[in-house]
Amino acid sequence: MCASENTPRAPGGRAPEGYDKHAFEPFAVTVDLAVLTIRAGVLQVLLVERGQEPYAGRWALPGGFVLPHESAEAAARRELAEETGLADLTGLHLEQLRTYSEPDRDPRMRVVSVAYTALLPDPPEPHGGGDAAQAQWLRYNALGPLAFDHDRILADAHERVGAKLEYTCLATSFCPPEFTLGELQQVYETVWGTALDRPNFRRKVLATPGFVEQIPGAARLTGGRGKPAALYRAGGATTLHPPLLRPTSEGRP
Amino acid sequence: MCASENTPRAPGGRAPEGYDKHAFEPFAVTVDLAVLTIRAGVLQVLLVERGQEPYAGRWALPGGFVLPHESAEAAARRELAEETGLADLTGLHLEQLRTYSEPDRDPRMRVVSVAYTALLPDPPEPHGGGDAAQAQWLRYNALGPLAFDHDRILADAHERVGAKLEYTCLATSFCPPEFTLGELQQVYETVWGTALDRPNFRRKVLATPGFVEQIPGAARLTGGRGKPAALYRAGGATTLHPPLLRPTSEGRP
DNA sequence: TCAAAAGTGTTAGGTGTACACCCATGT
DNA sequence: ACATGGGTGTACACCTAACACTTTTGA
Numbered sequence: 001m002c003a004s005e006n007t008p009r010a011p012g013g014r015a016p017e018g019y020d021k022h023a024f025e026p027f028a029v030t031v032d033l034a035v036l037t038i039r040a041g042v043l044q045v046l047l048v049e050r051g052q053e054p055y056a057g058r059w060a061l062p063g064g065f066v067l068p069h070e071s072a073e074a075a076a077r078r079e080l081a082e083e084t085g086l087a088d089l090t091g092l093h094l095e096q097l098r099t100y101s102e103p104d105r106d107p108r109m110r111v112v113s114v115a116y117t118a119l120l121p122d123p124p125e126p127h128g129g130g131d132a133a134q135a136q137w138l139r140y141n142a143l144g145p146l147a148f149d150h151d152r153i154l155a156d157a158h159e160r161v162g163a164k165l166e167y168t169c170l171a172t173s174f175c176p177p178e179f180t181l182g183e184l185q186q187v188y189e190t191v192w193g194t195a196l197d198r199p200n201f202r203r204k205v206l207a208t209p210g211f212v213e214q215i216p217g218a219a220r221l222t223g224g225r226g227k228p229a230a231l232y233r234a235g236g237a238t239t240l241h242p243p244l245l246r247p248t249s250e251g252r253p
Numbered sequence: 254m255c256a257s258e259n260t261p262r263a264p265g266g267r268a269p270e271g272y273d274k275h276a277f278e279p280f281a282v283t284v285d286l287a288v289l290t291i292r293a294g295v296l297q298v299l300l301v302e303r304g305q306e307p308y309a310g311r312w313a314l315p316g317g318f319v320l321p322h323e324s325a326e327a328a329a330r331r332e333l334a335e336e337t338g339l340a341d342l343t344g345l346h347l348e349q350l351r352t353y354s355e356p357d358r359d360p361r362m363r364v365v366s367v368a369y370t371a372l373l374p375d376p377p378e379p380h381g382g383g384d385a386a387q388a389q390w391l392r393y394n395a396l397g398p399l400a401f402d403h404d405r406i407l408a409d410a411h412e413r414v415g416a417k418l419e420y421t422c423l424a425t426s427f428c429p430p431e432f433t434l435g436e437l438q439q440v441y442e443t444v445w446g447t448a449l450d451r452p453n454f455r456r457k458v459l460a461t462p463g464f465v466e467q468i469p470g471a472a473r474l475t476g477g478r479g480k481p482a483a484l485y486r487a488g489g490a491t492t493l494h495p496p497l498l499r500p501t502s503e504g505r506p
Numbered sequence: 507t508c509a510a511a512a513g514t515g516t517t518a519g520g521t522g523t524a525c526a527c528c529c530a531t532g533t
Numbered sequence: 534a535c536a537t538g539g540g541t542g543t544a545c546a547c548c549t550a551a552c553a554c555t556t557t558t559g560a
Contacts, residue, residue, distance in 0.1 A: 026279030026280065027279065027280050027281075027282045027319070027365075028280075029280045029282065029354070029365050066280070066354065066365075068356070068363060069356050070356065071354045071355050071356060072352060072354040072365070073354070096351055096352065098349055098351070098352075099325060099349065099351075099352040099367045101282070101319065101324045101325035101326070101367065102324050103321070103322050103323065103324060110321060112280075112282050112319075112325070112365070112367075114352045114354065114365075180539085181539085181540095182538075182539075197522095197523070197524070197525085198538090198539080198540085199524090199525085199540075199541075199542085200522070200523065200524085202539090202540070202541090203522095203541095204522090219539095221531075221532085221538095222537095222538070222539085223537065223538060224531095224532070224533095224537085224538095225531065225532050225533080225536070225537045225538065226530075226531060226532080226536085226537045226538030226539060227529060227530040227531060227537085227538060227539040227540075228530075228531070228538095228539080229538080229539055229540090230539085230540090242498070242521080242522095243496075245495070245522090247523095433512085434512085434513095435511075435512075450549095450550070450551070450552085451511095451512080451513085452513075452514075452515090452551090452552085453549070453550065453551085455512090455513075455514095456514095456549095457549090472512095474511090474558075474559085475511070475512085476510065476511060477510090477511095477558095477559070477560095478509070478510045478511065478558065478559050478560075479509085479510045479511025479512060479557075479558060479559080480510085480511055480512040480513075480556060480557040480558055481511090481512080481557075481558070482511080482512055482513090483512085483513090495548080500550090
């Protein structure tokens with residue numbers, strides 16, 4: 001609820017009379033970013049190395065404080081720009097994941113963090129913008145334990161992205177403006193960790209109106225060899241009907 | 254992120270040296286509850302009437318402040334118990350929806366709210382517990398505009414619940430411990446607002462292992478007339494494979 | 507005997523899966 | 534030629550939707 005007169009229990013059981021902004025222990029509100037990309041068929045995550053305690057030397061998700069006059073989403077967008085050095089975040093998919101609020105998740109103070117998932121096409125080299133600590137792409141597999149509860153946040157992000165690939169057109173967010181169906185399929189295979197049947201994948205994608213649209217006449221050689229692949233753009237649709245379910249989707253209770 | 258040394262921009266651009274807890278404008282962190290139930294085939298929402306400005310006289314979602322030493326989920330559970338007067342929240346489905354953080358969503362101060370969706374079986378009469386304002390069940394349709402951004406929160410909750418009915422066993426959370434398949438179907442029909450084919454619904458549910466399990470020998474008359482319906486319990490499964498898609502699921506871009 | 511609600515059967519058409527096959531290109 | 538990756542065809546199992554039909558109760 002918003003600050004209301006109903007059950008207006010400020011810490012200590014007193015009502016926040018007149019909404020004295022400093023009458024109770026403040027919460028810090030931050031954003032955490034799970035930024036994913038696919039480079040060379042490998043799922044990669046943007047991480048920063050911590051220099052101080054706690055968790056000094058560990059990798060952590062990028063993020064930062066939400067400023068007084070911005071929304072959490074605006075904060076996420078700002079932090080992402082600072083961390084990657086990217087000026088234009090066009091083609092970026094940014095989506096709220098969930099909020100993590102365990103009282104002891106940061107040993108120093110009470111921090112409530114709104115986590116966001118961002119998907120980037122191609123790998124913009126993470127040039128640390130100015131004062132920010134250098135951010136780096138690391139393979140999603142082969143990560144030691146991260147700082148704070150960031151392991152869990154990252155796992156939640158991965159799970160969410162995997163699920164949304166099934167029933168949305170999200171996969172194109174991993175792809176550059178022009179891509180082949182093979183590249184699109186590789187997104188699914190990389191995130192899901194399973195191989196897909198190429199002919200069936202192709203039919204499924206093309207049968208979904210608005211998922212992709214072909215760029216007439218364009219083609220590109222992919223592996224140096226083989227038939228040049230037709231190029232596609234992301235279409236206008238956002239949802240998949242019917243969904244593109246992962247194989248062996250049975251038995252995941 | 255947690256409060257870290259990376260981009261540690263406290264309001265005003267200064268780093269929060271030593272994490273002075275009062276060095277910056279505090280955020281209030283609250284929870285909002287979208288509590289849904291189905292009574293007599295009608296979707297109902299638990300709401301409280303506001304007595305003070307802003308939005309005096311309007312209906313609002315129940316909720317309250319997150320206390321310093323509890324998680325947002327614990328706060329949601331506590332507020333729900335206070336608001337409904339229910340001591341045992343067994344059989345309750347409580348799930349984080351998303352976080353709303355627009356800077357101007359509460360005109361009095363900066364309030365970041367973590368919204369939760371709760372589903373209750375049957376209608377526990379909302380006996381206002383002690384000091385809390387009286388909460389009431391209102392029909393989901395036929396709601397005037399709510400206070401704050403609660404219209405949007407409620408719409409998001411409805412959308413989320415509708416979507417989760419498709420691929421999870423969530424529907425049993427609307428039902429009492431023992432229910433008929435007709436009642437279960439009514440949950441789907443009420444939330445989705447569409448009629449379903451009874452024979453096919455029945456087969457679908459029974460073919461999903463762990464969705465429901467029959468109580469041997471038990472039966473109940475439902476409409477005063479007609480054949481008594483067999484009774485079922487919720488099973489152990491949580492996900493539906495394959496999903497139970499809403500009809501006319503096409504063309505929802 | 508009829509209406510109402512539960513429950514069963516049947517069938518036509520669509521969807522997903524698996525796999526065989528052809529096409530274009532570089533080496 | 535042959536390997537490599539793109540693209541097409543096809544057959545079969547399965548699922549779904551639609552609807553006819555039977556069963557059990559109260560009025």
